[in-house]
Amino acid sequence: MASKWLPRWFFQLASPRWCYDFTGKLIPWFAVVGGLLLAVGIVWGLLFAPSDYQQGNSFRIIYLHVPAAILAQSLYMLMAIAGAIGLIWKMKVADMVAKSVAPIGAAIAILALATGAIWGKPTWGSWWVWDARLTSMLVLLFLYLGVIALNSAIENEKTAAQSTSVLSLVGLVNIPIIKYSVEWWNTLHQPATFTLTEKPAMPAEMWMPLLVMVIATYIVFGLAIILRLRNEILVRERRSSWVKALLTR
Amino acid sequence: MAFATFSEFLNMGGHGLYVWLSYGLGFLTIALCLYVPIIQGRASRKTLRRRIMRDGDPS
Numbered sequence: 001m002a003s004k005w006l007p008r009w010f011f012q013l014a015s016p017r018w019c020y021d022f023t024g025k026l027i028p029w030f031a032v033v034g035g036l037l038l039a040v041g042i043v044w045g046l047l048f049a050p051s052d053y054q055q056g057n058s059f060r061i062i063y064l065h066v067p068a069a070i071l072a073q074s075l076y077m078l079m080a081i082a083g084a085i086g087l088i089w090k091m092k093v094a095d096m097v098a099k100s101v102a103p104i105g106a107a108i109a110i111l112a113l114a115t116g117a118i119w120g121k122p123t124w125g126s127w128w129v130w131d132a133r134l135t136s137m138l139v140l141l142f143l144y145l146g147v148i149a150l151n152s153a154i155e156n157e158k159t160a161a162q163s164t165s166v167l168s169l170v171g172l173v174n175i176p177i178i179k180y181s182v183e184w185w186n187t188l189h190q191p192a193t194f195t196l197t198e199k200p201a202m203p204a205e206m207w208m209p210l211l212v213m214v215i216a217t218y219i220v221f222g223l224a225i226i227l228r229l230r231n232e233i234l235v236r237e238r239r240s241s242w243v244k245a246l247l248t249r
Numbered sequence: 250m251a252f253a254t255f256s257e258f259l260n261m262g263g264h265g266l267y268v269w270l271s272y273g274l275g276f277l278t279i280a281l282c283l284y285v286p287i288i289q290g291r292a293s294r295k296t297l298r299r300r301i302m303r304d305g306d307p308s
Binding site: 038042046047048049051056057058060061064065068104107108110111114115118119121122221223224227228230231235238239243244247 | 250251252261262263264268270271272274275279281282283287289290293297298301302306307308
């Protein structure tokens with residue numbers, strides 16, 4: 001199909017063995033850098049960032065809630081894109097990536113919702129409101145759970161991958177809804193702190209640890225995905241000679 | 250530092266329950282997301298290795 005204008009590395013990615021070797025090299029870097037940034041971010045956010053003059057110290061929940069929410073959405077997009085690549089180019093590795101992302105995405109979505117609810121109680125007096133942002137994040141969790149359930153319900157791996165890819169892609173419309181929910185509707189949840197075009201609505205001592213935490217969680221949960229992916233590769237490619245050699249070394 | 254004493258830090262200006270519950274959930278999520286695939290990986294590699302050693306076929 002499009003092999004003339006796609007770079008070689010794109011098709012190299014399709015090799016499970018290459019993927020396994022490459023991710024193996026990434027693990028120590030992700031672990032060390034991720035762990036370090038996580039420690040720095042948490043200490044900074046809990047101990048050194050100022051408390052909010054209105055919300056007090058419950059504000060510090062932001063250093064978990066916002067990274068989790070951002071990551072839950074990003075991972076969904078990754079899962080949908082990987083699924084699409086698997087559908088279009090019939091790349092097994094893409095399907096394996098999508099399958100590996102789903103449970104991590106679900107866990108993070110739960111974390112985002114839970115920390116949000118816990119933060120909401122002292123701030124708004126309520127654990128939950130059916131406003132646009134919270135509801136659409138809940139839908140995101142349901143989509144993740146749906147993908148996981150659909151995948152385990154179908155025996156044939158290829159059919160399972162195709163069906164879950166279609167489901168992920170259909171659910172992709174939820175992402176802009178989440179993002180713009182605070183602009184389109186009258187919501188309780190506050191609007192975005194960070195935009196590409198304007199200065200953050202928050203002083204630097206508050207958003208700098210947030211940035212560190214966002215990067216840290218990308219790396220740490222990226223590591224989690226890599227670990228799942230490698231397991232998936234070994235199991236699916238168990239009949240190939242390189243896996244047999246690897247396991248019996 | 251935003252807190253003068255350790256007990257002030259734990260108390261979080263009265264919001265201690267909320268903050269520590271959230272951070273507890275955060276740690277739990279990270280720990281599980283990293284730990285589960287490590288354990289599953291070990292178990293599946295062990296099973297596959299056993300099957301290969303026994304009959305040469307890991308299916």
